[in-house]
Each structure stands twice: as structure tokens, then as C-alpha cells.
């Protein structure tokens with residue numbers, strides 16, 4: 537789906553037009569939520585810490601809803617700075633970032649400093665076909681799953697636009713695709729602000745906002761689903777961002 541990117545931000549009360557970014561596909565996202573806000577909480581040694589480190593020479597990362605790629609690229613650099621240099625065959629780290637917004641993906645592709653190791657593709661995670669495409673990517677490397685999947689600030693947009701079932705299906709899909717999942721879910725107060733901003737603009741509400749049964753403590757809902765339905769367990773919490781969102785690391789049981 538080609539969706540044009542909009543201005544202003546999910547937390548911002550600026551006068552931009554959030555109605556033009558109904559999927560959170562803000563054109564200027566990193567001007568008000570710079571990569572450092574999340575990176576400062578994520579240990580640079582994360583790849584070294586994860587359990588599969590000695591089993592594989594190739595590390596596959598997936599960044600879901602990567603917007604214009606700024607955080608994906610910054611995260612790649614951040615995690616590579618602690619790669620051991622002394623080994624004969626340093627592990628190769630590959631990152632695939634995707635977003636449903638084609639314009640944002642074009643920007644990500646044009647600004648990608650590591651085209652050998654980082655790829656950006658347009659993809660909508662709610663579409664069945666996304667699973668096939670992502671699975672065939674990992675199979676090219678002889679793997680069955682991504683080692684680390686990151687999903688920052690995407691769950692609310694899928695939830696508001698597609699409803700409760702899609703929110704849970706998103707989590708199930710992510711769990712099925714990776715060994716470790718680093719998740720930042722937007723808290724419920726963000727849902728209310730997103731809906732309020734749309735109303736202020738005189739637009740009709742998000743399709744599902746009023747009828748969502750999953751509400752309240754969104755991180756707890758995500759954790760419950762991942763642990764009870766997806767064979768994952770919470771292994772670490774990296775604390776809260778300046779927007780009061782927790783970064784939670786889950787691993788496959």
C-alpha cells in the first residue's frame with residue numbers, strides 16, 4: 537500500500553496535520569523523536585549478550601515500521617560498535633527495515649550508508665503476504681528466523697487502524713519471525729491524543745478507536761499475549777524513554 541507521509545508527531549501538540557499520517561507515517565518523525573531517545577536505553581553490547589551469539593556467524597535483524605530508516609541505521613551502528621574485532625571471521629550483521637509508506641522507504645534507501653548490510657523495503661505487516669516475503673529473506677541466509685526483531689512505536693497504529701484482532705495478530709506474527717523481540721508499545725494515553733488530534737481537525741475517528749476492548753496498560757497486554765499465546769518470555773526491560781514508554785526484550789522460550 538502506498539501511503540503518503542504526514543507531518544507532526546504522535547506525542548506532539550504542534551499544529552501540523554496528523555490526519556495526513558494516519559499510520560504514524562510522519563515525514564519528520566526524527567526531528568521530534570531522535571534515535572538517541574531509544575538508543576540511550578539499549579546496551580551497545582546487546583548482540584553479544586543474546587544467547588545465540590556463538591551459534592551463528594550471521595546475525596539477522598528486522599526493524600518493523602522503520603519510517604525513514606534513521607533509527608534502523610543508528611541502531612545498526614550502535615550495536616556494531618561492540619563487535620569483537622579480534623575474531624578471524626567477524627560476524628556479519630544484516631538488517632532489514634520495512635514500512636508501509638513507500639515515500640519514507642525511498643528516503644531510507646537513498647540515505648542508506650550501508651547498502652551491503654542494510655536493506656529497506658516497502659511492506660505492510662498486516663498483509664498475509666508480508667510473512668512470505670520476510671520468511672524468504674531469512675531463508676536466503678540459511679536461517680529460519682530473524683535473530684532480533686525491533687518494533688518501535690508501531691503497535692498503536694496497527695491497533696487504531698485495524699482493531700484488537702490485528703493488534704494481537706501483529707504480536708503473534710512478530711513472535712513467529714524472531715528469536716528475540718525488542719518492543720516499544722505506545723501507552724493508552726497516546727491513543728487518546730491521536731484520536732483527539734484527528735477530531736480537532738474535524739476528521740472522522742480512527743476506524744476502531746471507540747470499540748477497542750484491549751485498552752489500559754498496553755505493555756501489560758502485549759506481554760500477556762506474547763507469554764501466553766506466543767511462547768515468548770520477557771527477559772529484560774531497558775527502562776522508559778523520555779516519552780514514558782518501556783523498551784521490553786522478549787525471547788523465544
Ligand SMILES: C[S@@+](CC[C@H](N)C(=O)[O-])C[C@H]1O[C@@H](n2cnc3c(N)ncnc32)[C@H](O)[C@@H]1O
Pocket residue numbers: 546559560561562565600601602603604607634635636637640659660661662687688689690693694
Ligand atoms: C511512529 S512511526 C515509528 C517509526 C520507527 N519505528 C521509530 O520508532 O523510530 C510508526 C511507523 O510505523 C509504520 N507503520 C504503521 N503501520 C504499519 C504497517 N501495517 N506495516 C508497516 N509499517 C507500518 C508507519 O508508516 C510509521 O513509519
